[in-house]
Amino acid sequence: MTAIQTFFLQGSVSTLLSSQSSVTSCRKVSLKFTVSCCSATSPLAVVNGNVEKRPSDRTEVRIGLPSKGRMAADSLDLLKDCQLSVRQVYPRQYVAEIPQIPNLEVWFQRPKDIVRKLVAGDLDLGIVGLDTVCEYGQGDGDLIIVHDALEYGDCRLSLAIPKYGIFENVNSMKELAEMPQWTPERPLRVATGFTYMGPKFMKENGLKHVTFSTADGALEAAPAMGIADAIVDLVSSGTTLRENNLKEIERWSHRAKSGGPCRWQKVPNAAKRCT
Ligand SMILES: Nc1ncnc2c1ncn2[C@@H]1O[C@H](COP(=O)(O)OP(=O)(O)OP(=O)(O)O)[C@@H](O)[C@H]1O
Ligand SMILES: O=P(O)(O)OC[C@H]1O[C@H](OP(=O)(O)OP(=O)(O)O)[C@H](O)[C@@H]1O
Known part of the structure; x- marks a missing residue:
């Protein structure tokens, strides 16, 4: 099965998701939510700064959202506009859920780490700036831009x-x-x-x-x-x-x-x- 590796990103901004299932429209963005497949590659081993992709038996789908910085609040607002509220028990807790999408885990990470973890297969989807994708993805062919214009974070x-x-x-x-x-x-x-x-x-x-x-x-x-x-x-x-x-x-x-x-x-x- 092909890895999902996706994410939201910016430039005029960001986004994500792939394949089947339900579709929610918001702003100019159409988000397709997939729970049907997840990355065929996964956990991360770092050797001399390089990422090693290894198979994983993970079944949940993981999305990475910026934990802080310019895109953090806007990313949550975007999801909120799509009637997708991210439920986080404590403000400094890095894992959260979106009750409307079972089997989806939200992980808050620094943008560059979202890209690294997408490449490694530890995340399946994410929202980051396009500059971050290019800089930290370094041309990795498994990284796919699902939506490229979420209309925030323009630079x-x-x-x-x-x-x-x-x-x-x-x-x-x-x-x-x-x-x-x-x-x-x-x-x-x-x-x-x-x-x-x-x-x-x-x-x-x-x-x-x-x-x-x-x-x-x-x-x-x-x-x-x-x-x-x-x-x-x-x-x-x-x-x-x-x-x-x-x-x-x-x-x-x-x-x-x-x-x-x-x-x-x-x-x-x-x-x-x-x-
Ligand atoms: N003026 C700007 N300066 C930097 N980034 C901007 C600017 N405007 C929009 N952005 C977008 O916001 C993204 C997040 O930037 P931000 O500085 O908040 O977080 P960061 O990537 O964690 O940076 P740092 O590691 O420097 O803290 C950038 O990758 C970029 O896509
Ligand atoms: O064109 P502007 O609207 O002025 O924005 C550009 C500045 O914003 C960012 O820095 P940031 O505020 O993140 O501070 P930093 O340089 O300490 O990372 C970026 O690295 C530029 O320095």
């Missing part, structure tokens, strides 16, 4: 550089790549939390001499601190870039199709719409 991934100094007249990735400053001895230094997608995008765009550093947050500080020349990070309103004297020179946004894998593609003319 894009951007390459940003300082507005000042040697970057003052640089307004595109091409111009950045052509700067004579970057050499094997003095590469372009990019700070990003997207250690999979960041290097992938830079390589795809012909940037040759690049090194990457990472941090858990507040990446927009890196250029002014002298730690990096550029950043690759999520942008929503653009306020954080603006307030840290940075400009977007490249944007990527998701192009997901329900039933397919996640894809990100360049948004043309980013500089014209810079903050």
Whole structure:
């Protein structure tokens, strides 16, 4: 039996589920609930950071919801709009149920762990941002986007550089790549939390001499601190870039199709719409 691996996600947002059974309509989302099959692969063994998929005899279907962060409340609201109330006995309890769907377990997890657990087979469905799917799913063919537009959590991934100094007249990735400053001895230094997608995008765009550093947050500080020349990070309103004297020179946004894998593609003319 094919694994279900699904989830909800964002971009303009997220979603899930597959196969048969009852269908509930809400907002613009149609959710199909399946209790008929679950992942053929499962429990997780982590070896040197890699996930090993092993068969499981689990019979319940598990859905992962964000335990905290931007998508947590909206995800619960979405389900509520679909008359699906998540029943959690204690606020810090990580397992819950949706009484209307027997045999479904709700597990609250950090978004990146939802994707890891989908890949490992420890979850069957989930709701996360598309950026999280791409970054932590890393092209895993078993991850299927069931619904790609739940209409919350909208954001894009951007390459940003300082507005000042040697970057003052640089307004595109091409111009950045052509700067004579970057050499094997003095590469372009990019700070990003997207250690999979960041290097992938830079390589795809012909940037040759690049090194990457990472941090858990507040990446927009890196250029002014002298730690990096550029950043690759999520942008929503653009306020954080603006307030840290940075400009977007490249944007990527998701192009997901329900039933397919996640894809990100360049948004043309980013500089014209810079903050
Ligand atoms: N301005 C934004 N910055 C970051 N994420 C955003 C933004 N707007 C929407 N999102 C979406 O919200 C998702 C959840 O982000 P959030 O920072 O709440 O949780 P997280 O992934 O656990 O992050 P962290 O590990 O940094 O705490 C992101 O993956 C992204 O899809
Ligand atoms: O375009 P904006 O609306 O300003 O949003 C973008 C900022 O929001 C996120 O950071 P977050 O608030 O999660 O803080 P962090 O950097 O500490 O993770 C993201 O990493 C950007 O820094």
